[in-house]
Amino acid sequence: MRKKSVKLYNYTSVLDEYYNALISKKGISRLKNMHIPVSDVFYVQKAIEMNTGVKYSLDHVERAMYLEGHLSASDVLDPYVPRGYCSYDNT
Numbered sequence: 001m002r003k004k005s006v007k008l009y010n011y012t013s014v015l016d017e018y019y020n021a022l023i024s025k026k027g028i029s030r031l032k033n034m035h036i037p038v039s040d041v042f043y044v045q046k047a048i049e050m051n052t053g054v055k056y057s058l059d060h061v062e063r064a065m066y067l068e069g070h071l072s073a074s075d076v077l078d079p080y081v082p083r084g085y086c087s088y089d090n091t
Helices: 014-023 027-033 039-052 058-067
Strands: none
Touching: 014 027, 039 058
16 A cells, blocks of 8 residues: 655745745645644744744644644644654554
8 A cells, every 4th residue: 555645834934825825826726735733833933933043843833732732633734644853652
């Protein structure tokens, strides 16, 4: 069996991605497939950046918040797919 290919969102500006989807030829399908994190992810990302000077990607922050129990699986893009930057325990 083939493994499902996972496409993580790598954009840093959700608004830019939204507008790019609107003007693209595949606008509707691109908008339907677009993942927008819950607002808490944006606040945490900004707080980390202000306190440490490090700007993590939205996916990284969202994933860390999920693994720490601050987000439910329904709030996360592909919650059961491990990332290279966060550890994952399926037990």
